[in-house]
Amino acid sequence: MLTRLEIESHEDVWRVEDEASGLTGFIALHSTRLGPAAGGLRMRPYPDTDAALADVLNLSRGMSYKNAAANLPLGGGKAVIIGHPDSKTPAMLRAMGRAIDKLEGRYWTAEDMGMSPADMAHIAQETDYVAGRDSGPFASGDPSPVTARGVFDAMRVGARHAFGSDDLRGRHVAVQGLGHVGWHLCRLLHETGARLTVADTVPARVEEARAEFAAEAGDTATIHAAPADIFAPCAIGGILNATTIPEIRARLVAGAANNQLAAPGDADALHARGILYLPDYVANGGGIINVAAEILRIEDRAPWVEDKLAALSTTMERILDRARAEDRSPAHLADTIVAERGL
Numbered sequence: 001m002l003t004r005l006e007i008e009s010h011e012d013v014w015r016v017e018d019e020a021s022g023l024t025g026f027i028a029l030h031s032t033r034l035g036p037a038a039g040g041l042r043m044r045p046y047p048d049t050d051a052a053l054a055d056v057l058n059l060s061r062g063m064s065y066k067n068a069a070a071n072l073p074l075g076g077g078k079a080v081i082i083g084h085p086d087s088k089t090p091a092m093l094r095a096m097g098r099a100i101d102k103l104e105g106r107y108w109t110a111e112d113m114g115m116s117p118a119d120m121a122h123i124a125q126e127t128d129y130v131a132g133r134d135s136g137p138f139a140s141g142d143p144s145p146v147t148a149r150g151v152f153d154a155m156r157v158g159a160r161h162a163f164g165s166d167d168l169r170g171r172h173v174a175v176q177g178l179g180h181v182g183w184h185l186c187r188l189l190h191e192t193g194a195r196l197t198v199a200d201t202v203p204a205r206v207e208e209a210r211a212e213f214a215a216e217a218g219d220t221a222t223i224h225a226a227p228a229d230i231f232a233p234c235a236i237g238g239i240l241n242a243t244t245i246p247e248i249r250a251r252l253v254a255g256a257a258n259n260q261l262a263a264p265g266d267a268d269a270l271h272a273r274g275i276l277y278l279p280d281y282v283a284n285g286g287g288i289i290n291v292a293a294e295i296l297r298i299e300d301r302a303p304w305v306e307d308k309l310a311a312l313s314t315t316m317e318r319i320l321d322r323a324r325a326e327d328r329s330p331a332h333l334a335d336t337i338v339a340e341r342g343l
Helices: 049-067 090-100 119-124 144-163 178-192 203-215 265-272 286-295 301-326 332-339
Strands: 002-005 012-018 023-031 041-045 075-080 170-174 195-198 228-235
Touching: 012 049, 012 178, 012 203, 023 049, 023 090, 023 144, 023 286, 049 075, 049 286, 049 332, 090 119, 090 332, 144 178, 144 228, 144 301, 170 178, 178 195, 178 203, 265 332, 286 301, 301 332
Parallel strands: 041 075, 170 195, 170 228
Antiparallel strands: 002 012, 012 023, 023 075
16 A cells, blocks of 8 residues: 655655555655654646656645644645545545554645545544544644735735735736635635735635625636736746746735745745735645644644744744845745754
8 A cells, every 4th residue: 555765855755556445646755853744645637647746745745834833833744635525435544544644743735725624533543643624623634724814914014015015905816726725815805905816727715706706717827917006826836937927016925835835936026026926835824724723632722722822923033033134035934944954
């Protein structure tokens, strides 16, 4: 079921296969220096195994940085299943649960793209090392609303630096991706009085957002170039690249997507254009905070999560202050601060 791959950048990487259920995927542990690796399970119709492997390597590395930025005693890991989410079965999920269980607590999984709390319940039939459950004494449920809350809070911090005020009322926000997190973020923005333009690969989702949030419909291919104050990438990674950055009209980029920068130099390209980029693994850290409360068995989880979210906003403020003082991209300062925490 587990085949170990030799990849120098990571502590451990396994290919996961179960012929009976049709499972093919990967589990990657980037670092356990700060604690057991934690990061969600994602299911996507990757074009091939190389694409899936590249994704799990990038995502698990990002989780190491995300957990360190949130000051959690957790390392970075990730798992992926190759296939469309509509094709998953309980047997497939249980097979992944057995694979995770073989790692004996070195990796904790949770919900990510293409997964739900109900899916976590299937995995939990085979392993204890799963969070994001709907029920149980420490159940944290769907992390998406807390992820969205963290992005919203980060956006307010960024707005203060970019526009001189953290009031998002009247601000035009272009949201790319209306999955779980993107939808909750739109709700928060709508409630605070922001104006929304949204884009998603599912047209029905866009129509729902138009009805519920008075949003304008954007095009998935050009949403990054909308004439907005803020661009919020909430879909897949790599959206900030040599092609899109020259076309961005927003002054602030703050979203929930992982690995938004296609290459490290793209952070400097944004900075050179005067676009304030909020490092994604800091902005979207709310979800792992929510999950961590379950992993760490926090008794009184609500105030603990609130304290961690407040601390994450303080970290973002510190990053942006130092970036402005040193005239550097916040992405580089975020990496520096994470390194200072022992990663």
